[in-house]
Amino acid sequence: MGDPDHINNNMTGPDPQPTERIRVPRKMGYHLITTLTTGLVGLLMGLWLAIFLLPNTALFHDSALGKYIEEHAQLAAREASEGIMSDVSKQLKAIEAQKAIIEETSDDPDMTVSEIVAQYKSSVVTIVTKIRDTESENEMRNFIGSGFILNRDGMIATNQHVIGGADTITVILADGREVSAKEINSDRDTDLAIIKIDNRISLPGIVTVGNSDTITVGEQVVAIGSPVSRNFAGTVTSGIISGKDRNVYIGDSVISYLQTDAAINEGNSGGPLFNARGEVIGINTAKMSDDVQGIGFAIPINILKEKLTYLSRVPLYTGFTAKDLNPEALEALNISNGVVVIAVDKLSPAEKAGLQEKDIILTFDGREILKTSQMNDIRERHDPGEKIRMEIKRGNDLLTLELELTARP
CATH class of the missing domain: 2.40.10.120 (Thrombin, subunit H)
Structure with missing residues (x-):
């Protein structure tokens, strides 16, 4: 094998010319490094002054930039504080709600x-x-x-x-x-x-x-x-x-x-x-x-x-007894609602009002009646001496009677 310095990768023709190197004078290199270093140090000093020293000076505080930064810093701090307090408040409310639930369900x-x-x-x-x-x-x-x-x-x-x-x-x-x-x-x-x-x-x-x-x-x-x-x-x-x-x-x-x-x-x-x-x-x-x-x-x-x-x-006294009507009876009477009177006590409020056996009570105190229990519920809401208006069907006639409630004898 020949000398490696003379290998030309099987290329033919004359040897290539050597590349010429660019040389920088040593003195100029030192000057460039010094300039870069000084600039970097100056930049760092400027940042230090801007971050740590300048904000603490009266001149900066009185400047428009200083006031702008201070106002926005206070606003940001307040918003952050309010956000934190809101979160705390929500957590406290959640705890109180949970406590209430526990107290309600605890036996x-x-x-x-x-x-x-x-x-x-x-x-x-x-x-x-x-x-x-x-x-x-x-x-x-x-x-x-x-x-x-x-x-x-x-x-x-x-x-x-x-x-x-x-x-x-x-x-x-x-x-x-x-x-x-x-x-x-x-x-x-x-x-x-x-x-x-x-x-x-x-x-x-x-x-x-x-x-x-x-x-x-x-x-x-x-x-x-x-x-x-x-x-x-x-x-x-x-x-x-x-x-x-x-x-x-x-x-x-x-x-x-x-x-x-x-x-x-x-x-x-x-x-x-x-x-x-x-x-x-x-x-x-x-x-x-x-x-x-x-x-x-x-x-x-x-x-x-x-x-x-x-x-x-003491219950209120009406002095009559009624009975519910089944659907067949309602249809035969050609009515959609009502209860039939099956007994009237002598000298009772019902007798004094003119109520008779076989009368069909259609409304009681203004409400349509389908069951006797409805009349009982209505009666419970009244006091002795009050009057209740009744609409009744007697044969083919429709009548209106007024019943005065009394205490049970």
């Missing part, structure tokens, strides 16, 4: 069955009624039920069917005392009634009323009452809520019951159904037939709460 500690009994058994009473035998007017029949004391005025809640038609009502308190009571008011459609004992009597206890809307299926409940006879007064049974919104028909009305597997027997009617916090959430009312076990029913306490204003005062 008081559940009580044991024995604790509920110890605290509230004294508020449960036995109710004994005497009703004249329909077959023999000289004989009286005894019936037993339960109830619970609502307040210090001696008001007691129970079922309408416990005291309905009673000649006398006797309340046996938890401590054994027997006192007479009188019916204040009752409502057949909801099977609820309020009776009252003398408020001068010292009461052994009163209940705490809960909210039946919040009860859940599977929740523990306790029933206290007097099943079968007064000898079993204060009997305690426990179980769970087996179901809700169980529609059961009573006559022409329907009640949405709570279902429980706590033992409910004859005599328990009108007694309280407690939840695990010792609050009354139902009024024990009925059971399935004797051959079916573990299925009892209670009226939700919220129905009583809705009716309490009406039930706590």
Whole structure:
């Protein structure tokens, strides 16, 4: 192999001429480096003065640029501060909202069955009624039920069917005392009634009323009452809520019951159904037939709460009895609504108003009537002495009567 310096990559022809180098004088190079260095140092000094020194001078603050920068810096700081405070405020509101939710949904500690009994058994009473035998007017029949004391005025809640038609009502308190009571008011459609004992009597206890809307299926409940006879007064049974919104028909009305597997027997009617916090959430009312076990029913306490204003005062008296008309009867009479009068008491407001049996009441206080329960609801909103206008159909005639309400005699 030859000398590498003479390899021409197999190219032919004369050797290429060597490239001529550009030379910079050494003195000129030093001057260039010095100039660049000085410029860089000057730039850095200028930046330092602009950033750290100049903003702190009075001259800069008084300049238009200084004022502009300061105003925008303050604005930016305020916006940032407001943004931070807004975020903090939102977080605090979220925390407060969560706290409120927790407080609303947090329940008081559940009580044991024995604790509920110890605290509230004294508020449960036995109710004994005497009703004249329909077959023999000289004989009286005894019936037993339960109830619970609502307040210090001696008001007691129970079922309408416990005291309905009673000649006398006797309340046996938890401590054994027997006192007479009188019916204040009752409502057949909801099977609820309020009776009252003398408020001068010292009461052994009163209940705490809960909210039946919040009860859940599977929740523990306790029933206290007097099943079968007064000898079993204060009997305690426990179980769970087996179901809700169980529609059961009573006559022409329907009640949405709570279902429980706590033992409910004859005599328990009108007694309280407690939840695990010792609050009354139902009024024990009925059971399935004797051959079916573990299925009892209670009226939700919220129905009583809705009716309490009406039930706590002596009812208004109209002096007539009416009955709903079925669709076939309405069609035969060629009317779309109305109820038929089946009885009018002598010397009653109804008789004085001119109402007669077989009259069809079309409107009551300006409202079209399809069911007797509608008239009862309207009557509840009036006071003694007020008058209600009625439109009636008597044969082929349409009449207008005016009925004056009075307190029940």
